[in-house]
Amino acid sequence: MTTVELAAQPAGAPRVPFRTRLFRVVHRMFATVLFGLPVLVIAWGLPYYTAPLAERVRHPAHRVLNPAGDIGQAFGVLAFALFLFLWLYPLRKRVGRAPWLGPVRGWLDVHIVAGLAVPLIGAVHATFRFQGVVGLGYAAMLVVALSGVVGRYLYVRIPRGVSGLAASREEIARLRDAMLAELAGRTGMSADELSRALIVSEPVPPRLGIVATFTRLIRDDLRRRRAARRLVREWRRSGAGSRAERDAARSVLRLARRQMALAQQIRMLEATQRVFGYWHAAHLPVAITAMIAVLIHVAVVVSLGVTWFY
Structure with a gap:
């Protein structure tokens, strides 16, 4: 079910605006890349991910798939970038009516795709090992992703205008x-x-x-x-x-x-x-917890110099 937009074209209108069609194509490509890349890496590195921890260090793929390896760390950077990107959506909602920034509904669609992809990408980076602060951050991230699905279910049931703001x-x-x-x-x-x-x-x-x-x-x-x-x-x-x-x-x-x-x-x-108000009150603190855990993890890694970019 999709939310009803008050300025939408009549149901019989044959043409969809070019910007809408372009956004749908870009949105599908964005989702395909974000989910396709980790799935391909998981399929290729499955023997490594399923090997006992003592044997992983001797596995040929360890050099590139471990969290500090080329592929593993690249996925970590991607997960961190997406996690920061997720916070742009709340900022976009606060701006309100700003057509030049695009509709809030479009931002929500991209926000949901990124939010669901981050745990998968983060799991590849962590080689499916979640301990300490990383484990706390990942657990919070999973809760945020799952609660986001519930939030969208509620969000689309509140009638809105094309700007994404609730209608009178x-x-x-x-x-x-x-x-x-x-x-x-x-x-x-x-x-x-x-x-x-x-x-x-x-x-x-x-x-x-x-x-x-x-x-x-x-x-x-x-x-x-x-x-x-x-x-x-x-x-x-x-x-x-x-x-x-x-x-x-x-x-x-x-x-x-x-x-x-x-x-x-x-x-x-x-x-x-x-x-929806109850959901938002519960969703935000967990998201902040995940952000704090991720920032601590990144700060420690960078301070120790366990990176390939410097």
Whole structure:
């Protein structure tokens, strides 16, 4: 499920902006490189990584794969650079509306890829040995990465504008009305028929707890998929049998999912924002702990001169 952007093009718009298409290509390449490189190194060095510690020093790959080796240390530098890069996203959020910096949503997508890749890249650097400060930093890094996945799940369920900032209820209501009108025009169904077909959630009780909020969100996600397919079936039964109308079924399905997603987001807005606030309060201290551990590790390594760059 993706967050609804208030200034997005209509569902039937045939063209995606060039900048959006370019970002998607670069984003895929970025993810492929960050995950592909460590996977290739792990596959090549698997005999070394699985060897007993006493035998590693005599392994032919030890010279390049150990943490101070050419490949091992290169991955350490990459992990450290990415870890510093992760802190640019919180700074970008604080700037607010700044189109020249790119949308916050784009920064979030890159932030997530980098955050998930750092533990894997760091593991290659450490040759899958985590002791002392390194172990503390790595454990904190894993917690941050896993909690980041949860954070994104919540983040995309808060309606936002193209800048990535949370939208007001008035903006959300206008978008929902526009999407419902477009859906009615495409299907030829009445407002009552659409309302019945698009209901996926009951009223939300006040002060929903954390577990109950997640349970409700996941259940509504599953219901939304079934409701969208049911809408297309009802539309076809109502007489939409021409080839052109059948070809439009995919567009209608996409629009219906967006409309139901928005309705779900409105209904769960307070609960989602409240749980997201709890998540942020827990995520930040662990991220700071990981940063302190990483900085201590880097400072010790550089002070001892265990590097190949000086």
